[in-house]
Amino acid sequence: MTRFPLSEAYDLPGNLLRRCHQISVAIFLRKCEALKPTQLQYIILSALEEMGTSDQITLGGYTALDRNTVAVVVRKLEERGLVSRHRNPEDRR
Structure with a gap:
């Protein structure tokens, strides 16, 4: 099994996609707050x-x-x- 130090894990595609999703959900919730x-x-x-x-x-x-x-x-x-x-x-x- 390949081991990645945490500093390298931040740059892995799966982690970057997860972070993008978190950010997009936060933006969506802020923009649509009135209608929810x-x-x-x-x-x-x-x-x-x-x-x-x-x-x-x-x-x-x-x-x-x-x-x-x-x-x-x-x-x-x-x-x-x-x-x-x-x-x-x-x-x-």
């Missing part, structure tokens, strides 16, 4: 703003989220009164 969305809620709201009304499968493809995740996030957004969902009358499920 999660990052997934934000991406769904942004996609809906850009695309307009959409079904959950299309929304998932556009945001690179699986349809189950989209369903959960959209349900949470609906509970908060930020989106409304309507059944497609042509969908027999």
Whole structure:
């Protein structure tokens, strides 16, 4: 097993990516403090703003989220009164 002193570990790609993620989350939380969305809620709201009304499968493809995740996030957004969902009358499920 290769050993890295702590001073070298700071420069490893995985650590740098982790730090970038921490910083990006902190910036996101500061910028979105008023609405307090999660990052997934934000991406769904942004996609809906850009695309307009959409079904959950299309929304998932556009945001690179699986349809189950989209369903959960959209349900949470609906509970908060930020989106409304309507059944497609042509969908027999």
